[in-house]
Amino acid sequence: MFTLIKNSKGILGMNARNFSYIRPNNFQGAIRLANNKLRSKEVLLKAEVPIPKVYGIIKNRLELEIFKWGDLPKTFVLKPNRGKGGEGIKVIFGQKKDLSWVSTQGKTITIKNLKDHIRDIFEGFYSFSGTSDIAFFEERIQLLKVLKPYSYEGIPDVRVIIYNKVPVMAMLRLPTRESGGKSNLHLGGVGLGVDIANGVTTNAIMRDQLIEKHPDTKLILSGIKIPNWKEILEIAIKCQEASGLGYIGVDVAIDSGRGPVVLEINAHAGLSIQIANLAPLKYRLQKISGLKVKNEARGIRIAQDLFGGEIEEEIEEISGKQVLGIIEAIKIKHKVKENEETNKDRKDKLNIEKQEDKPEEMELRAKIDTGADLSSIDKSLAKNLGYAEIIDEFDEAIKNIKIDTALTKEILDEQIKDKLEKWGDGIDTVIIKSSHGATFRLVIKMNITLSGVEIISKMSVTDRSNLEFPIIIGRKSLGKFLVDPSKKSKAIFGKEVNVTNNKNNLEK
Amino acid sequence: MSEIINLILSQGVDVDTVYLILTLPFIATLIAAFRQLIGIKSFGIYTPLVLTFAFWAVGLKYGLTIFIIIFLTGTVVRYVLKNFRLLYMPRMALVLTVISLAILVLLTVGGYLQKTGLASVSILPILILITLIEKFISTQVEKGFRTAAFLSVETLAISIAGYYFIIWDVFRGLVLNHPEYILLLFAVNVFLGKWTGVRLSEYLRFREVIKNIDR
Numbered sequence: 001m002f003t004l005i006k007n008s009k010g011i012l013g014m015n016a017r018n019f020s021y022i023r024p025n026n027f028q029g030a031i032r033l034a035n036n037k038l039r040s041k042e043v044l045l046k047a048e049v050p051i052p053k054v055y056g057i058i059k060n061r062l063e064l065e066i067f068k069w070g071d072l073p074k075t076f077v078l079k080p081n082r083g084k085g086g087e088g089i090k091v092i093f094g095q096k097k098d099l100s101w102v103s104t105q106g107k108t109i110t111i112k113n114l115k116d117h118i119r120d121i122f123e124g125f126y127s128f129s130g131t132s133d134i135a136f137f138e139e140r141i142q143l144l145k146v147l148k149p150y151s152y153e154g155i156p157d158v159r160v161i162i163y164n165k166v167p168v169m170a171m172l173r174l175p176t177r178e179s180g181g182k183s184n185l186h187l188g189g190v191g192l193g194v195d196i197a198n199g200v201t202t203n204a205i206m207r208d209q210l211i212e213k214h215p216d217t218k219l220i221l222s223g224i225k226i227p228n229w230k231e232i233l234e235i236a237i238k239c240q241e242a243s244g245l246g247y248i249g250v251d252v253a254i255d256s257g258r259g260p261v262v263l264e265i266n267a268h269a270g271l272s273i274q275i276a277n278l279a280p281l282k283y284r285l286q287k288i289s290g291l292k293v294k295n296e297a298r299g300i301r302i303a304q305d306l307f308g309g310e311i312e313e314e315i316e317e318i319s320g321k322q323v324l325g326i327i328e329a330i331k332i333k334h335k336v337k338e339n340e341e342t343n344k345d346r347k348d349k350l351n352i353e354k355q356e357d358k359p360e361e362m363e364l365r366a367k368i369d370t371g372a373d374l375s376s377i378d379k380s381l382a383k384n385l386g387y388a389e390i391i392d393e394f395d396e397a398i399k400n401i402k403i404d405t406a407l408t409k410e411i412l413d414e415q416i417k418d419k420l421e422k423w424g425d426g427i428d429t430v431i432i433k434s435s436h437g438a439t440f441r442l443v444i445k446m447n448i449t450l451s452g453v454e455i456i457s458k459m460s461v462t463d464r465s466n467l468e469f470p471i472i473i474g475r476k477s478l479g480k481f482l483v484d485p486s487k488k489s490k491a492i493f494g495k496e497v498n499v500t501n502n503k504n505n506l507e508k
Numbered sequence: 509m510s511e512i513i514n515l516i517l518s519q520g521v522d523v524d525t526v527y528l529i530l531t532l533p534f535i536a537t538l539i540a541a542f543r544q545l546i547g548i549k550s551f552g553i554y555t556p557l558v559l560t561f562a563f564w565a566v567g568l569k570y571g572l573t574i575f576i577i578i579f580l581t582g583t584v585v586r587y588v589l590k591n592f593r594l595l596y597m598p599r600m601a602l603v604l605t606v607i608s609l610a611i612l613v614l615l616t617v618g619g620y621l622q623k624t625g626l627a628s629v630s631i632l633p634i635l636i637l638i639t640l641i642e643k644f645i646s647t648q649v650e651k652g653f654r655t656a657a658f659l660s661v662e663t664l665a666i667s668i669a670g671y672y673f674i675i676w677d678v679f680r681g682l683v684l685n686h687p688e689y690i691l692l693l694f695a696v697n698v699f700l701g702k703w704t705g706v707r708l709s710e711y712l713r714f715r716e717v718i719k720n721i722d723r
Contacts (some may be wrong), residue, residue: 007721008706011714015544016704123595186655208713275713278720 010280012271020164021285022268025246031267031418033243038136039306040265047242049235050261055137058118069099069111077138078114080121088126091116091140104153113136142256146227150174152216153181157253158194158226158260160236161269161281163246165293167233167303168284170194171273172201172226173251177216181252185272190214192221193277197308199229205276220448232260232299239265279307321480322451324368325487330471331449334360335386345499365469366450370483372474374430375457377444378464381471387444390423390462394442403440407431412440430460448473453480513684523684528561528674528692530683535560535670537693537700542666544700547709550663551643558636559663560670565633568671570626572664574611574637579660581610582641586648600642607638 012021033040044051055076058064074095080088092101092109096205101109120126121135141155150156154175161168171191175181178188185191190211204211204221214221226232236250239262249269252260274281287306293299362385363478383391397416409431420427428443442461447454450473457477464470509517516526539556542548551555563571585606589599611634618626648656673679682689711718 004718008711008714010721011706011710011717013704013706013710013714014547015707017703020703125593125595187652210716268714271714272716278717280714280717280721283721467535508586 001323010283012281021247026267030244035265043242049238052139052261057136059134065403075140078141080126080133082133083126091148119465141253144254144256152176155253157183157251158232160250162236162240162248163285164288165237165290165299169273171276191276195309197304228259234296235260237299272477323482323484326368326485330366331361331363333447363505366471366473367469369472375459375474375477376462376472378470379461382461403438509684510687533693540700544703547707548662550666555643556663556666559667562633562636564673564674577614578607578641579608580711582645586645
């Protein structure tokens, strides 16, 4: 209970948002600007922020009568200026030859239909309490192909919270059937938390509850990479500077042709974004308040450094070392069959190239074990990799030798000296001492590829048939890597494997 | 009873009038506290306040009955009228018309079923209850039925709490014997107005986030 209260201090609640952030940072004039779509468009355009083009504004009945319908493009959106909750928006999909259009639902729309709709807007059908409104025509955003499978009818957008020129938190909002193709969360849209560093989605919520799959398309929602990520953040910061709002929520959609465009700016950005990101907003705001942020690039950099989730790429850049998780996919090479090769060499050179050009490789999962000095490999696996003969000979040779802790490697090596000479450079031995006593094992130098890096690893051969991983990689093989136990091992045989899922197996 | 109260009463002011006027700031503060500390939203401060006093005037049983009839009728009529595409004011006038008729039927049926209490309730609280429907309907239009229904239930809960406060003897004694306690409300409201802590309802809403904070 005490930790609950302590932890909740990082949460941005309604009280704190209104009193500590909106009141001191968002002045009345700026809030009025944000609530007026056409006026905020003017301001954003001046600041060179990309916005959907406005094709025309109709303010009254006179303007409606003299409006040149032929000037409208083939596809556009008709909107009321102060419409609430997305009501009264008409989306025109294409144009017919006779100056009529087709709606997204496939209905024919004539000039008369549009005029009727605009008169309704004048009458205030779509604005709250029926106050009269004006209508305008706007460019239609073209849905991006990568986001198409995640959207039900409408256009997804990215909500970015900017404070003090720093993008504090972001969320991808997807339209659903329940939300009627609109991306507003309170209507039932889906919100995806986004890693501010790289624009990859993390958790998902619908109506403030965590979900995993899109309610309509049933697709997994984590791990979506949002294109043009840095550009989106840059544009959002520009909006903050231009609007005069200190604490702002910017809605950015991505047009398949133009890239990111700003749909709307909000003075009272909602708080559910914290659930979608499973991250507290107040801590983040506190961290950046008072900072002097020179420009957009600096603001983005600060956000990435402070709030970005995956910093491993950067560590790799700095240290030049790959970061490994506890379980990694490795490739291991088959023993080169020297004799066969030379035999074939004599027979047919072309044939050899075809067969031996790529040495046989196996792909498996290995456990990265910094507690072990030496790597080790399962005996039957090693046999399969072409070491059967050597292993059998070794077992045969040490069958009659009694191993105890007093013996050293040198003494034992002496006893199988002739064999070692026969096997050559790649083969060695080792004594492994443990609480159960000592074992004398064969050590094989093997070529393995770990996280894209090819290394030569010495592997002790032992029976691991009752264990989950046939191979463990020990310290001596890990000089070129850093190990992060919390890292999820990605792309193992095309699947993402969560380390915790393997916990039971590891304990075996 | 406090001397000030006695002075007021000696001028011929009714004791219930004095009590209700002094209670109003307490109920208003209660509503503010519900919002800021617990997170119960309600329709502003006016609606739950008026509803509280309406309940006091007609009694909770009949008050609730009338409220529910009004709310249901209003919602149904709004849905029916949606298809007719009428402007806001005439539409609301129609809603009120149907509700008025419904209340008339309710009172008649009440009398027929020997519920004499229902037939004899004073008209002013009923009129107030009827006009409150505008707030409920306009919220339905603006924020959708779901949100409006939630807000209605929350408003109702606050009003019922307020009602029990007013009829509580201990509270009545406190207000009439020590009207100076009203000064405390200044401090309470200044505190509430500057309180930036997490609301009780937000602990629930953000529980997954709180679980994930690791520092």
